[in-house]
Amino acid sequence: MKFELTILGSGSSVPTANRNSAAQVLNVLERYFLIDCAEATQHQLRRFHLPYNKISHIFISHLHGDHFFGLMGFLSTLSLQGRRGEMHIYADPRLQELVECQMRITRSRLGYPLCFHALSRQEEVIYEDKVVTVTAFPLKHRYEAPVCGFLFREKERERTIVKEQAEAWKVPIAFMQYLKQGADFITPTGEVVPNERLTVAPPPARSYAYMTDTLYRPCFADYVKGVDLLYHEATYQNKEIALAKETRHSTAGQAALLARTAGVGKLLLGHFSARYTDLTDLLAEARDVFSNTFLCSDGYRFELPALKRNV
Amino acid sequence: MKFELTILGSGSSVPTANRNSAAQVLNVLERYFLIDCAEATQHQLRRFHLPYNKISHIFISHLHGDHFFGLMGFLSTLSLQGRRGEMHIYADPRLQELVECQMRITRSRLGYPLCFHALSRQEEVIYEDKVVTVTAFPLKHRYEAPVCGFLFREKERERTIVKEQAEAWKVPIAFMQYLKQGADFITPTGEVVPNERLTVAPPPARSYAYMTDTLYRPCFADYVKGVDLLYHEATYQNKEIALAKETRHSTAGQAALLARTAGVGKLLLGHFSARYTDLTDLLAEARDVFSNTFLCSDGYRFELPALKRNV
Numbered sequence: 372m373k374f375e376l377t378i379l380g381s382g383s384s385v386p387t388a389n390r391n392s393a394a395q396v397l398n399v400l401e402r403y404f405l406i407d408c409a410e411a412t413q414h415q416l417r418r419f420h421l422p423y424n425k426i427s428h429i430f431i432s433h434l435h436g437d438h439f440f441g442l443m444g445f446l447s448t449l450s451l452q453g454r455r456g457e458m459h460i461y462a463d464p465r466l467q468e469l470v471e472c473q474m475r476i477t478r479s480r481l482g483y484p485l486c487f488h489a490l491s492r493q494e495e496v497i498y499e500d501k502v503v504t505v506t507a508f509p510l511k512h513r514y515e516a517p518v519c520g521f522l523f524r525e526k527e528r529e530r531t532i533v534k535e536q537a538e539a540w541k542v543p544i545a546f547m548q549y550l551k552q553g554a555d556f557i558t559p560t561g562e563v564v565p566n567e568r569l570t571v572a573p574p575p576a577r578s579y580a581y582m583t584d585t586l587y588r589p590c591f592a593d594y595v596k597g598v599d600l601l602y603h604e605a606t607y608q609n610k611e612i613a614l615a616k617e618t619r620h621s622t623a624g625q626a627a628l629l630a631r632t633a634g635v636g637k638l639l640l641g642h643f644s645a646r647y648t649d650l651t652d653l654l655a656e657a658r659d660v661f662s663n664t665f666l667c668s669d670g671y672r673f674e675l676p677a678l679k680r681n682v
Numbered sequence: 683m684k685f686e687l688t689i690l691g692s693g694s695s696v697p698t699a700n701r702n703s704a705a706q707v708l709n710v711l712e713r714y715f716l717i718d719c720a721e722a723t724q725h726q727l728r729r730f731h732l733p734y735n736k737i738s739h740i741f742i743s744h745l746h747g748d749h750f751f752g753l754m755g756f757l758s759t760l761s762l763q764g765r766r767g768e769m770h771i772y773a774d775p776r777l778q779e780l781v782e783c784q785m786r787i788t789r790s791r792l793g794y795p796l797c798f799h800a801l802s803r804q805e806e807v808i809y810e811d812k813v814v815t816v817t818a819f820p821l822k823h824r825y826e827a828p829v830c831g832f833l834f835r836e837k838e839r840e841r842t843i844v845k846e847q848a849e850a851w852k853v854p855i856a857f858m859q860y861l862k863q864g865a866d867f868i869t870p871t872g873e874v875v876p877n878e879r880l881t882v883a884p885p886p887a888r889s890y891a892y893m894t895d896t897l898y899r900p901c902f903a904d905y906v907k908g909v910d911l912l913y914h915e916a917t918y919q920n921k922e923i924a925l926a927k928e929t930r931h932s933t934a935g936q937a938a939l940l941a942r943t944a945g946v947g948k949l950l951l952g953h954f955s956a957r958y959t960d961l962t963d964l965l966a967e968a969r970d971v972f973s974n975t976f977l978c979s980d981g982y983r984f985e986l987p988a989l990k991r992n993v
Contacts (some may be wrong), residue, residue: 385759386725410755411722414697434788436758444721444751448696469787476780478826484990515789 372670373398374525374577375674376600379415381641381667383606384437386411391669392437393642395602396421397523397579399503405429405445406521406581412441412581413448419670424454426544430505432461432583433518443473450481457484458481461497461507463517464489490519502526510585512619520582522595528573531651536569543556580635583642586616587625592633599675601635602667604642623653627660641667683707685836685888686985687911690726690979692952694917695748697722701747702980704953705731706855706913708890710814710836715830716740716756717892723752724759730981735765739809741816742773743894744829750777754784761792768795772818774828775800801830804969805905810923813837819905821896823930832891832906839884847880871991885988889945894953898936903944910986913978914945915953922955938971952978 375398390431392409396416403425405412416423423445431439439462456560460466467487474480482659488497491509498505504524512518529551537547550556556564580595583604595601605616605623615622621629623640630638636660640653647653652668659662666675695700703720707727714736716723727734734756742750750773759771771777778798785791794811799808801818809816815835817834823829840862848858853867861867867875890908894915906912926933932940934951939948949972951964959965963979968975974985 384762388728391725410752411725414702414722414725417699436755436788440755441721442756444747447747447751451696465787469784472783472787473780476783477747477777479747486952636750682705 372574372577372677373400373674374584374677376579376602376639376671377419377421378639378641378667378669378671379411379412379419380407381643381669381671383604383642383644384435384587385645385649386437387645389669390643390645391415392440393432393583394441396426396468399523399525401425402428402500402503404505404523407432407438407583408441408445409437410440410444414514416445424449424452426458427456428459428505429461430507430521430581431466432520432581433512433516434463434465434469434511435516435584438584442466443470446470446481446485447479450483454481454483454627457486459486459488461488461505486588492517502528506594508591510582510591511588512586516584518584520580520591520594521630522578522580522598524598525576527576530566530570530572532558532570533568540564540569542569574679577675577677579675582629584619585621586619587621587629589629589632592629595633595635597634597636599636599639600639600673601630601633602639602641603629605640605653605657606644608644608647609656623657624660627657627664630661630664631644636663637673638664638670639667639673640664683885683984684711685890685988686907686983687890687913687950688730688732689950689952689978689982690723690730690982691718691720692954692980692982694915694953694955695746696843696956697748698956700980701954701956702726703742703751705752705921706892707737710834712736712963713739713811713814715816715834718743718749718894719756720748720766721755724756724982726980727756728758735760735763737769738767739770740772741818742771742777743831743833744823744827745774745776745780746827746891747896753777754781756782757792757796758790761794765792765794768797769811770797770799772801772816803828813839816897816982817905819902821893821902822899823837823895823897824946827895829895831891831896831902833909833947835889835909836887839889841877841881841883843881844879849990851880853880867949867954885990887984888988890986893940897929897930898932898940900940900943903940904939906944906946908945910947911950911984912941912944912948913950913952914940916951916964916968917953917955919958920967934968934975935971938968938975941972941975947974948984949975950978950982950984951975 379394380391393407394412494508506522578598603626606620609624691702704718705723751843805819889909914937916934920935
């Protein structure tokens with residue numbers, strides 16, 4: 372029942388001795404989603420003992436090198452290690468062009484199929500399975516590299532039947548499915564048994580959103596309203612707000628404003644400019660606005676536990 | 683007067699926890715030559731404290747990913763850090779096509795000029811300055827990736843004048859240049875003073891050769907006759923000689939045979955298959971044939987000192 376994020380790179384465009392560029396892995400019930408893939412992401416996956424051969428879905432926010440230069444190496448290593456299963460890549464459609472161009476020029480091929488899914492410039496569900504949906508939504512960075520954020524949301528699960536109660540009330544097996552979906556039970560004598568007496572609610576569905584390389588726009592909070600965990604870039608501090616605007620990034624203070632407006636559970640900051648060796652002020656500025664804020668480092672793991680619901 | 687090699691990656695196609703894929707830096711009198719550029723080469727340059735902004739010449743042996751996937755990231759980082767000077771890249775001409783294709787598709791550009799130099803399929807001098815020449819020579823790997831080795835050779839320096847002797851013999855200033863080039867001096871009275879009494883020989887010119895991703899062919903020894911230091915791939919041991927042939931690589935024993943045939947000074951082995959965690963047998967097999975053999979590891983440095991010549 373895990374819902375766990377591992378940060379592989381907490382730095383920005385230039386990797387430093389302590390921080391690699393952007394990449395992270397979200398484990399949702401043993402589905403491993405790779406989000407961005409900077410150079411040396413395969414090294415970080417190995418370093419932090421992630422089962423990288425289980426990754427089948429890669430989400431690339433935009434086509435700046437610090438978010439995708441590790442892709443070819445990672446794909447190539449998987450091929451050399453005998454992978455056969457499909458790999459799905461969600462990205463700017465130009466990434467497909469780029470990968471195909473590289474394979475053509477170098478006369479190389481992978482031992483498994485790549486399935487590209489082009490991100491559009493509107494909010495849309497780009498992946499869905501039994502337990503999770505992934506939504507992409509457009510943010511605002513630079514002309515040459517349109518950028519998307521990603522929202523991973525667990526699906527609401529069915530209610531769990533309290534076996535002793537269901538037996539006591541002699542609920543027929545054929546009705547169990549309706550119980551799970553929240554229906555009340557009506558006995559043959561017409562007595563109504565409220566669903567809450569026969570079932571318990573599932574743990575609340577968990578959610579995680581990834582927003583990087585974007586100008587601050589208050590309206591972006593609408594995309595991530597109420598998510599449990601938000602990762603937001605904080606390339607600069609507020610005192611560099613002019614630089615943030617010029618380079619089309621956000622400050623820590625702006626990330627916190629967005630988190631507060633969206634009413635998220637917890638805010639993680641990353642994508643720090645290499646100029647900062649001490650992030651104390653950056654964190655303080657964010658916590659002034661949104662107290663439940665934390666700094667990411669490479670290897671940082673955050674698990675969202677499956678909480679019991681009070682119903 | 684340094685002539686020093688630093689290994690950045692001693693592994694082969696798949697990086698492991700201890701060995702990155704192919705890259706190394708040769709420092710010849712403060713010229714820093716980068717040879718191959720696997721993914722995470724920029725990380726290794728930083729890790730081993732090399733002045734990577736001084737690199738202006740990059741030599742790429744062939745277009746397999748474990749030899750060039752770090753190129754775009756390295757070039758990009760230099761640009762972000764404000765580089766303005768030319769970068770020269772010596773490679774299969776398709777690399778230029780690839781880099782240009784990538785820049786076009788991602789609408790990106792570097793802040794400095796890239797100068798591509800296409801490697802041909804014959805032995806030729808590809809770089810020359812006052813102190814060093816670089817020769818490329820064709821090896822034998824796979825159809826999709828023609829491969830070259832590189833030979834870095836210091837130029838012979840002029841002889842050093844022994845000031846006291848030149849003064850004692852009243853050698854005119856105009857003649858000094860001829861002395862440096864080895865001419866004897868003839869006094870106004872017709873006496874011949876042998877050059878060796880007026881000058882000392884320069885240290886012997888040093889040389890280094892890089893041979894990777896190649897089948898073993900005895901004739902390849904001709905390219906590297908008498909070099910002081912030879913790096914040769916040793917992807918496998920002799921007992922995997924069939925696999926070496928199939929994948930078009932060499933064994934440690936074959937590398938040693940080549941070193942012995944060529945009469946090199948010292949042999950360094952690298953490009954080890956990730957299958958080997960213990961390289962003792964691999965080294966032993968090479969030393970049986972050529973005793974002055976050593977194993978490379980990431981960060982390994984080898985300096986060729988400027989020895990005095992006995993003349």
